[in-house]
Amino acid sequence: MSVRPETPLLDKVPTPKELRALPKSKLRQVADELRSEVISAASISGGHFGAGLGVVELTVALHYVFNTPDDRLIWDVGHQAYPHKILTGRRAGIRTIRQGDGLAPFTKRTESEYDPFGAGHSSTSISAALGMAVANKLSGKKGRSIAVIGDGAMSAGMAYEAMNNAKQAGNRLVVILNDNDMSIAPAVGGLSAYLAKIISSETFLSLRGFGKKIVELLPRPLAERARLWEESARGLAIGGGTLFDELGFYYVGPIDGHNMDHLLPVLENVRDTEEGPILVHVVTEKGRGHPFDTPNQEKYHAVPQFDLITKEQKKSKPVAPTYTNVFAESLIAEAEKNDKIIAITAAMPSGTGLDKFEKRFPDRTFDVGIAEQHAVTFAAGLAAEGYIPFTAIYSTFLQRAYDQIVHDVAVQSLPVRFAIDRAGLVGADGPTHAGSFDITYLASLPNMVVMAAADEAELKHMVATAVSITDRPSAVRYPRGEGVGVEMPVKGEILPIGKGRIVKKGKSVAIVSLGSRLAEALKAAEELETKGLSTTVADARFAKPVDEQMLKDLAASHDLLITIEEGSIGGFGAHVMDYLAGEGILDGSLKVRALKLPDVFQDHDKPEKMYEEAGLNASGIVAAVLKALGRNDLGQSVTTRTL
Numbered sequence: 290m291s292v293r294p295e296t297p298l299l300d301k302v303p304t305p306k307e308l309r310a311l312p313k314s315k316l317r318q319v320a321d322e323l324r325s326e327v328i329s330a331a332s333i334s335g336g337h338f339g340a341g342l343g344v345v346e347l348t349v350a351l352h353y354v355f356n357t358p359d360d361r362l363i364w365d366v367g368h369q370a371y372p373h374k375i376l377t378g379r380r381a382g383i384r385t386i387r388q389g390d391g392l393a394p395f396t397k398r399t400e401s402e403y404d405p406f407g408a409g410h411s412s413t414s415i416s417a418a419l420g421m422a423v424a425n426k427l428s429g430k431k432g433r434s435i436a437v438i439g440d441g442a443m444s445a446g447m448a449y450e451a452m453n454n455a456k457q458a459g460n461r462l463v464v465i466l467n468d469n470d471m472s473i474a475p476a477v478g479g480l481s482a483y484l485a486k487i488i489s490s491e492t493f494l495s496l497r498g499f500g501k502k503i504v505e506l507l508p509r510p511l512a513e514r515a516r517l518w519e520e521s522a523r524g525l526a527i528g529g530g531t532l533f534d535e536l537g538f539y540y541v542g543p544i545d546g547h548n549m550d551h552l553l554p555v556l557e558n559v560r561d562t563e564e565g566p567i568l569v570h571v572v573t574e575k576g577r578g579h580p581f582d583t584p585n586q587e588k589y590h591a592v593p594q595f596d597l598i599t600k601e602q603k604k605s606k607p608v609a610p611t612y613t614n615v616f617a618e619s620l621i622a623e624a625e626k627n628d629k630i631i632a633i634t635a636a637m638p639s640g641t642g643l644d645k646f647e648k649r650f651p652d653r654t655f656d657v658g659i660a661e662q663h664a665v666t667f668a669a670g671l672a673a674e675g676y677i678p679f680t681a682i683y684s685t686f687l688q689r690a691y692d693q694i695v696h697d698v699a700v701q702s703l704p705v706r707f708a709i710d711r712a713g714l715v716g717a718d719g720p721t722h723a724g725s726f727d728i729t730y731l732a733s734l735p736n737m738v739v740m741a742a743a744d745e746a747e748l749k750h751m752v753a754t755a756v757s758i759t760d761r762p763s764a765v766r767y768p769r770g771e772g773v774g775v776e777m778p779v780k781g782e783i784l785p786i787g788k789g790r791i792v793k794k795g796k797s798v799a800i801v802s803l804g805s806r807l808a809e810a811l812k813a814a815e816e817l818e819t820k821g822l823s824t825t826v827a828d829a830r831f832a833k834p835v836d837e838q839m840l841k842d843l844a845a846s847h848d849l850l851i852t853i854e855e856g857s858i859g860g861f862g863a864h865v866m867d868y869l870a871g872e873g874i875l876d877g878s879l880k881v882r883a884l885k886l887p888d889v890f891q892d893h894d895k896p897e898k899m900y901e902e903a904g905l906n907a908s909g910i911v912a913a914v915l916k917a918l919g920r921n922d923l924g925q926s927v928t929t930r931t932l
């Protein structure tokens with residue numbers, strides 16, 4: 290029997306309003322087309338992939354059942370929002386996602402009324418939804434706030450802080466726990482085991498078997514018999530109420546998040562019940578329906594662009610090792626010599642390179658889940674007992690653990706080592722992920738040593754140096770991506786603390802670079818030489834303590850001292866200025882300029898474009914020098930006025 294192909298539907302549902310006009314029987318088809326569209330879009334844009342594929346049915350069902358955007362739908366992290374963006378008026382732009390001027394990588398308030406809360410970092414959704422639910426309650430408005438949070442994000446303390454307060458929202462708050470047993474890496478920890486226990490319980494299996502029948506037993510209007518049955522079934526499953534019940538939620542689930550016949554009626558019941566707050570435990574498969582032939586440990590969390598037909602992924606050939614790999618290999622080399630070295634990651638084993646460390650030293654590696662605050666204080670505890678913990682966390686995610694850095698580490702001067710990956714601009718992940726602030730927030734702390742690697746060889750030395758600093762905390766920051774291709778030293782050397790190095794000697798202009806802008810500083814120096822400006826380039830190595838002697842000498846022997854860093858206002862440049870001002874060195878004829886990131890949240894784009902925009906590439910440095918010295922593009926003096 291030949292089956293007539295369905296007429297495509299997705300074109301007819303540009304927004305949830307049109308979706309809601311369809312009969313339920315058509316939603317399976319919409320979901321299938323939506324999945325194909327996500328795959329097709331990601332083949333062109335690359336980016337986050339697996340999480341979106343896992344919530345295709347959930348996205349359709351939520352927009353169908355709830356009255357978005359009046360009901361507030363908040364996606365935790367926002368990395369799973371490709372299908373949501375397609376269904377909420379952004380299909381035309383979906384292939385531009387993560388590119389300059391294109392759609393934002395995550396949800397963003399200014400992009401759509403269907404994005405009531407922006408994200409990028411995890412585990413914020415329940416708090417935000419609760420705030421909105423309470424606001425609704427206070428202003429007497431109807432409407433629900435729905436937070437969709439993953440099992441990985443559920444490991445963060447913030448999610449529990451929110452649930453602990455959720456009762457006050459009553460039925461205005463709905464939490465959808467999207468359980469795919471994955472963070473970026475496989476999910477870890479007690480909660481993950483607990484969720485697995487619920488899912489593997491007889492109840493889930495029997496609920497799955499019941500199919501549609503189960504929904505008749507769910508609350509609307511919570512007939513006493515149904516409630517008793519359901520509660521006793523839940524009790525059977527896990528030997529008592531769930532953790533979520535204990536926190537004041539009405540727990541529903543687990544249900545199959547790919548089965549429309551389960552999802553729709555359950556969500557309708559949830560929508561219509563007076564009970565609340567409600568947590569719906571939905572079980573999904575990350576990366577469902579991906580087109581690739583090979584299994585992937587991370588379920589295709591993120592992908593580069595790929596060819597839809599051959600499925601070949603488009604990766605550019607590496608010219609140098611990544612900083613991440615150099616960090617991992619350097620730490621492994623140190624750990625071979627020193628059995629006190631411990632490595633800690635907060636749910637980013639592959640992103641930080643610690644998956645390699647774990648292969649070599651499984652007993653000395655700890656993935657604590659998305660729990661940066663805990664990671665830092667856990668490291669402080671290890672350090673207090675004489676261990677040598679390296680806490681490898683992206684610059685942007687370490688922000689979450691600031692009080693732990695100050696209160697648990699710095700005040701007690703505990704030698705926790707921070708390996709700060711993704712320092713500086715990261716490009717496509719945009720402002721939520723830019724590593725802009727760590728120099729500022731770390732170098733302002735007493736006791737802290739802050740290093741920034743100018744290249745991959747320097748990183749190796751800095752890892753060795755961090756091991757050697759035993760009386761106070763230290764941090765090594767390095768950017769996303771590949772190094773510059775320098776020759777790698779056989780072994781990491783211990784650098785003198787607070788000492789920079791002169792990389793190129795000149796007489797008139799001194800560029801003092803912190804971190805991996807050094808290559809641009811050297812290019813700028815070459816160009817300045819062609820304009821008759823003899824230029825020194827120094828690699829500061831340390832943002833704290835700054836090399837006072839080097840600064841003093843450079844200030845005494847040059848007309849202009851210019852600092853450059855991949856960080857925000859208040860960072861290295863501010864420390865240099867502070868030192869020079871304190872010494873009275875700014876009172877004379879020396880000109881000083883600080884090049885840093887602009888005081889705005891820069892939109893996502895290619896990192897090189899973002900640095901260009903920030904004036905932190907070679908031409909930006911040259912322009913800043915010429916301006917400071919009152920010279921034109923040829924290096925000729927255009928003014929005698931002191932700027």
Ligand SMILES: Cc1ncc(C[n+]2csc(CCOP(=O)(O)OP(=O)(O)O)c2C)c(N)n1
Pocket residue numbers: 340343366368369409410411438439440441442443467469471472473575635636637659661686689
């Ligand atoms: C505070 C914070 N730490 C780390 C990350 C990096 N990160 C992004 S998605 C993700 C995994 C999230 O897992 P889950 O919530 O289960 O969502 P899934 O990808 O499985 O859908 C991680 C660790 C982040 N975004 N925010």
Ligand SMILES: CC(=O)[C@@H](O)[C@H](O)COP(=O)(O)O
Pocket residue numbers: 337366368409410473591640711715718769
């Ligand atoms: C969504 C999220 O926070 C991570 O997936 C992040 O995008 C990873 O960034 P890297 O690609 O730099 O590891």
Ligand SMILES: [Mg+2]
Pocket residue numbers: 439440441442467468469470471472
């Ligand atoms: Mg997950």
